[in-house]
Amino acid sequence: MNAPTRPIRFLLGDEMREVADADPNMTVLGYLRQQERRCGTKEGCGEGDCGACTVALGALEDGQLVYRAVNACIQLIGTLDGKQLLTIEDLADEDGALHACQQALVAHHGSQCGFCTPGFAMSLFALYHGQDRIDRNRINDALAGNLCRCTGYGPIIAAAQTMRDGGALDRFARRRGETIAKLRTLSEGKTAMLEGAGSSYYAPRSAGQLAALLERHPDATILAGGTDVGLWVTKQLRRLNTIIYIGDVDDLKRISVGERWIEIGAAVTYTEALATIEEHHPDLAALTRRLGSEQIRNAGTIGGNIANGSPIGDFPPPLIALGSRLVLRRGDRHRELPLEDFFLEYGRQDRQPGEFVAAIRVPIADPARQLRCYKISKRFDQDISAALGAFVLTLEAGRVQEIRICFGGMAGTPQRAPETEAALLGKPWNRDAIEAACGALARDYRPIGDMRASASYRMNVAANLLRKFFIETTEPQARLGVMAERRAAHEHA
Numbered sequence: 001m002n003a004p005t006r007p008i009r010f011l012l013g014d015e016m017r018e019v020a021d022a023d024p025n026m027t028v029l030g031y032l033r034q035q036e037r038r039c040g041t042k043e044g045c046g047e048g049d050c051g052a053c054t055v056a057l058g059a060l061e062d063g064q065l066v067y068r069a070v071n072a073c074i075q076l077i078g079t080l081d082g083k084q085l086l087t088i089e090d091l092a093d094e095d096g097a098l099h100a101c102q103q104a105l106v107a108h109h110g111s112q113c114g115f116c117t118p119g120f121a122m123s124l125f126a127l128y129h130g131q132d133r134i135d136r137n138r139i140n141d142a143l144a145g146n147l148c149r150c151t152g153y154g155p156i157i158a159a160a161q162t163m164r165d166g167g168a169l170d171r172f173a174r175r176r177g178e179t180i181a182k183l184r185t186l187s188e189g190k191t192a193m194l195e196g197a198g199s200s201y202y203a204p205r206s207a208g209q210l211a212a213l214l215e216r217h218p219d220a221t222i223l224a225g226g227t228d229v230g231l232w233v234t235k236q237l238r239r240l241n242t243i244i245y246i247g248d249v250d251d252l253k254r255i256s257v258g259e260r261w262i263e264i265g266a267a268v269t270y271t272e273a274l275a276t277i278e279e280h281h282p283d284l285a286a287l288t289r290r291l292g293s294e295q296i297r298n299a300g301t302i303g304g305n306i307a308n309g310s311p312i313g314d315f316p317p318p319l320i321a322l323g324s325r326l327v328l329r330r331g332d333r334h335r336e337l338p339l340e341d342f343f344l345e346y347g348r349q350d351r352q353p354g355e356f357v358a359a360i361r362v363p364i365a366d367p368a369r370q371l372r373c374y375k376i377s378k379r380f381d382q383d384i385s386a387a388l389g390a391f392v393l394t395l396e397a398g399r400v401q402e403i404r405i406c407f408g409g410m411a412g413t414p415q416r417a418p419e420t421e422a423a424l425l426g427k428p429w430n431r432d433a434i435e436a437a438c439g440a441l442a443r444d445y446r447p448i449g450d451m452r453a454s455a456s457y458r459m460n461v462a463a464n465l466l467r468k469f470f471i472e473t474t475e476p477q478a479r480l481g482v483m484a485e486r487r488a489a490h491e492h493a
Contacts, residue, residue, distance in 0.1 A: 010080040013087075020193075052146075075299065109155050203247070212331075223244065324338075387410060410445040
């Protein structure tokens, strides 16, 4: 039996919008500029990289209104359902007085050509409404996804540092209760639906509704954060005939911590998962902060990163090294498998038509196990990996009791290194064993060369990362030095 449906409903500023017949392939940026004639939001890269299109989305999280910055250029219009969309045109008061973040940009001369300025202002607005203390590290995180080619970041950082000097009670904070009440009326239990231009969009509210939809539409495109699917539309100019959005499925947005596993629902974003990850696996949390920009982390999901199956996805290697498991669902049937078995070959995963990723089970941290993640890319922030190495080690009496090594970017899928692991297992954890194991890497991998790195570079990097892992696990002062370098790089990025 088909679940009852309703149109897409959201707030644009303080005004309700109901959309039933728009093209589901339309981006939020296209809707703003073409339908609403709000041209303050700019298109720069069209791929979620430059931040010129940044808008703020207000959504209810545990009953509280939270504003997060996202890229309008790769968000599809249907994902606005149940949320408040704010653009640069919404920030000023009714009397024309600038918002504190805008006024700070003016006071510190934070704009020259002005093309990027609306995106910066919206990122600052989301930062203004965050609960975090606004220090330099937090500012760097918030602004890493906004690129400026003429002003320089000094004045913009100064604006961020001073915009709360008059307090943080703007009109959006004063109207918080009213906005929460409006959003609650939009979020009924029915499946939201959008049809137009020959395409259909569904946003189920429960895993049962999702499973039933996928049984009827097994070839549908499953949309999570849109940070990859959005590029299919904007860069590859693909038309998606049937889109099923999982971002409103409550069952898939939960994180639970048990005795053995952290279970992360497939629709949990990186931002939502970060605190739990940091508590249990700090090195994985450090990697999370380098995955895309804040706008990307606010939208992108761990489940989507896995289901996409990219050989250079950042999260699969450390999750595989930890021994994580994947929960899949098709109709009423569930199955569970080791994450490493999900990736079959380039572009092919062990997922049947109508089946979807429901959750990821990550082992609870064990003090005896040491995890390290190393991302190699040309930029510190917001860059795709050339190679990513993840290592898990357990020692007993100075010998290797357990070693799990997984690399991304070294094969057509994220891939373990069985020959290298075998060369280390049971051996003393010393330099001789490491050098012998480095020689085994060539039996595990045949990397390709591409625009990010040559094959020989990747092989050299893989061996050097294994050596780095050895040094950090045997020389505590080296690890302290690495942490200090990481903090310094973050502060001056």
